[in-house]
Amino acid sequence: MSETLLTTPFYSMHLEAGAKMVPFAGFDMPVQYAMGVKQEHLHCRAAAGLFDVSHMGQVRITGPSMEAVALALESLIPADYFNLAAGRQRYGFFTNDNGGILDDLMVTNAGDHFFVVVNAACKAQDISHMQSHFGDDIQLDVLDDRALLALQGPKAAEVLARLAPEVMDMRFMDARPVAILGHPCFIGRAGYTGEDGFEISVANDRAEALAAALLAFDEVEWIGLGARDSLRLEAGLCLYGHDLNTETTPVSANLVWGMQKSRRAGGQRAAGFPGADIILSEIAHGPAQRRVGLLPEGKAPVREGVALVLADGSVIGTVTSGGFGPSLGAPLAMGYVDSVHAAVDTQVFALVRGKQLPCRVCKMPFVEQTYHR
Amino acid sequence: MSTLPQGLHYVASHEWIRDEGDGTVTIGVTDFAQEQLGDVVFVELPEVGAELASEDEFGVIESVKAASDLFAPVSGEVIEVNDQLDDDPELVNSDPYGDAWLLKVRLSNVAELEGLLDADAYSALCDGE
Numbered sequence: 234m235s236e237t238l239l240t241t242p243f244y245s246m247h248l249e250a251g252a253k254m255v256p257f258a259g260f261d262m263p264v265q266y267a268m269g270v271k272q273e274h275l276h277c278r279a280a281a282g283l284f285d286v287s288h289m290g291q292v293r294i295t296g297p298s299m300e301a302v303a304l305a306l307e308s309l310i311p312a313d314y315f316n317l318a319a320g321r322q323r324y325g326f327f328t329n330d331n332g333g334i335l336d337d338l339m340v341t342n343a344g345d346h347f348f349v350v351v352n353a354a355c356k357a358q359d360i361s362h363m364q365s366h367f368g369d370d371i372q373l374d375v376l377d378d379r380a381l382l383a384l385q386g387p388k389a390a391e392v393l394a395r396l397a398p399e400v401m402d403m404r405f406m407d408a409r410p411v412a413i414l415g416h417p418c419f420i421g422r423a424g425y426t427g428e429d430g431f432e433i434s435v436a437n438d439r440a441e442a443l444a445a446a447l448l449a450f451d452e453v454e455w456i457g458l459g460a461r462d463s464l465r466l467e468a469g470l471c472l473y474g475h476d477l478n479t480e481t482t483p484v485s486a487n488l489v490w491g492m493q494k495s496r497r498a499g500g501q502r503a504a505g506f507p508g509a510d511i512i513l514s515e516i517a518h519g520p521a522q523r524r525v526g527l528l529p530e531g532k533a534p535v536r537e538g539v540a541l542v543l544a545d546g547s548v549i550g551t552v553t554s555g556g557f558g559p560s561l562g563a564p565l566a567m568g569y570v571d572s573v574h575a576a577v578d579t580q581v582f583a584l585v586r587g588k589q590l591p592c593r594v595c596k597m598p599f600v601e602q603t604y605h606r
Numbered sequence: 607m608s609t610l611p612q613g614l615h616y617v618a619s620h621e622w623i624r625d626e627g628d629g630t631v632t633i634g635v636t637d638f639a640q641e642q643l644g645d646v647v648f649v650e651l652p653e654v655g656a657e658l659a660s661e662d663e664f665g666v667i668e669s670v671k672a673a674s675d676l677f678a679p680v681s682g683e684v685i686e687v688n689d690q691l692d693d694d695p696e697l698v699n700s701d702p703y704g705d706a707w708l709l710k711v712r713l714s715n716v717a718e719l720e721g722l723l724d725a726d727a728y729s730a731l732c733d734g735e
Contacts, residue, residue: 270670271645459644459671532692533648534668557647557670564647586650586666 241287242380242440250455258353260288263457270459274559277426277464278600281386282456283447290356291376291434294347294363302347305367306340311483311506313493319344322408322421324491326483327362332508332515333479334486335362337471339432341408341421348408348419350381350432352473380440385430385464387603388452393420393431396446400431405604416443425461427468427602466565467558469526469597475537476524476553476567482508484515485569486524492516522550523575526597527566527583531590534564535583541570542582542589549574552583560600567597610637611703615719616728617679619661622703625719626710631680634707635667635698638732643669646698649691651676651708656684658711660718665708667698676708680718686710 238261247254251267263285265273276282296302303314312325322341326334336355341348351359356375363373384393394401397413400420408421416439424430435443447453456464462472471477477486495501498513506512529535534557541550555566566583574581577596582589615623620639624632640646648668658664658678665676688707691697697706713719723731 264671265644269644274670463670532695533650534673536673557668559645559670 239288241285242437243285243287243444246441246444247285247455252455252457255458257458258288260353262288263455265457265459266455268454270457270463271559273454273456273460274463276454277386277428277456277460278560279387280452280454281384281388281392281430281450282426282460283444283453284383284385284456284461285380285444286383286432287380287440288353289381290351290353290359291379291381292349292351292360292363293374293376294349294371295345295374296371299342299345299347302371303342305363305371306347306349307496307502307505309363309366309506310338310340311492311496311509311512312340313495313502314340314342314347315502316493316495317342320407320409322406322423326477326488326491327359328483328506328508328512329479330507331479332482332484332511334473334477334481334483335359335479337473337477339421339423343408343410343419348434354474376434378437379434380437382433382435382440382444382447383424383426383430384433384447384453385424385426385428385456386452387428389428389430390605392447392450392452395450403605405429405606413443414446418443422605425468425470426464427470427598427600428464429603429605462554463556463559466554466556466567467560467598467600468602469567469599471524472554481524481569482512482515482520484512485520485522489516519572521572522569523572524553524567524569525575526595526599527552527555527568527581527592528595528599529564529566529583529590529592532564533585533590535566535585535590535592539566539568540584541568541592542584543574544582544589546589549581558599565599566592570594610725610729612725614703614725615679615722616725617677617722618731619677619679621677621679623679623719623722629716630685630710630712631682631719632707633679633709633711635676635702636728637702640699640702640706643667643671643674643698645670646695649695649698649708651687651691652684654684654687657714658682658684679722680711680713681715682711682713684709685712
């Protein structure tokens with residue numbers, strides 16, 4: 234291999250578990266284990282899946298006050314972090330001057346600092362973006378000494394509570410420090426599968442011991458990036474670089490729910506983020522295209538990059554994620570279509586290998602989310 | 607490679623070819639191929655009567671992970687297609703040399719069989735991948 238790939242603290246555990254490793258965002262990551270993508274996916278929906286997401290960027294942000302840090306974040310992200318309570322986390326996205334999305338992220342008010350998790354491929358860019366826009370009084374600490382595990386699925390809470398009973402008191406999007414078997418962890422009750430579950434930040438030198446303790450339970454199996462993608466797609470969740478990019482706005486991506494009222498027109502801290510004029514105008518007048526769910530009517534998967542057309546062949550959009558949903562038992566996709574064709578039940582056609590495959594615009598998620606609210 | 611049947615012909619694009627001895631062949635994908643593909647969810651095959659030219663694309667196997675083109679190992683006319691794969695594409699994973707055969711083809715040039723790989727040569731090729 235010509236490029237040197239980074240590894241996570243779980244690297245040798247992955248190999249022992251029979252993982253097929255692939256380069257992903259500069260890391261050598263497990264795309265699947267011996268069980269295979271489909272069975273891993275189904276296992277996560279039936280019991281509990283353990284995901285190594287240590288390639289993602291973990292950053293601790295401090296400043297003269299929590300309010301000052303919140304306002305710094307709000308200067309780049311159109312979400313309300315000023316009113317985010319301690320011990321709560323909230324989704325967000327960095328926007329650019331054209332209203333496009335630079336990355337999506339999870340932001341936690343950890344009481345005396347903000348803790349953010351960003352996508353691996355965007356990590357360096359996000360950090361320099363924050364550094365160049367934040368004042369000198371805002372401090373960014375990249376937590377390269379910490380691993381990140383996700384434990385997801387209907388048995389996740391029961392399993393984790395055997396080691397740390399207090400997690401039962403947490404609800405969706407709560408976050409707090411928790412000791413697991415004496416290992417200091419920072420846990421959020423969230424994830425990227427549509428299932429109830431947790432994301433657990435732990436020091437690199439404690440990471441293997443923690444993973445081993447979780448895997449010791451019959452309910453828990455490693456899940457690779459392959460199933461992570463099919464799980465998030467069934468849950469209707471966006472993947473940055475595919476469903477979101479600098480050309481998609483939060484409005485076209487149907488992520489306006491991630492912009493609290495305080496940041497929208499008429500709100501207390503309306504605008505004040507990059508691209509605000511474009512984004513707020515799109516909220517008022519509607520975007521040119523919208524992200525939609527798509528259900529192919531046949532059995533052939535419809536994948537990323539496939540053109541979406543009307544019966545007369547005119548192009549109305551593009552598929553941005555697509556494949557087969559093991560829990561759905563059918564192909565599924567998401568993509569962008571011209572807004573006039575974005576209504577649920579609209580028939581469109583996917584151009585696959587020269588054929589027009591009929592697809593129906595549908596609501597997302599494709600598989601019901603089971604968050605513990 | 608533990609499950610590589612002798613007596614079949616193979617090509618580098620991971621299809622197997624069984625000479626039926628009457629100028630026709632049966633074509634499928636190898637165990638190595640299905641292992642690489644992962645869980646198969648869809649198989650697209652040509653219609654009966656289609657003319658195949660050696661090394662041309664003749665169909666697609668879609669797994670949970672990706673779509674992979676199928677390449678004709680020989681030239682000829684498609685005389686039968688395995689319709690069971692419409693309903694049970696996962697047969698490609700469970701029985702690649704048996705129930706998951708893809709096509710039966712009447713050879714237009716029987717001499718093409720001479721240029722195909724035997725089990726040992728194909729096995730060596732897989733070991734190198």
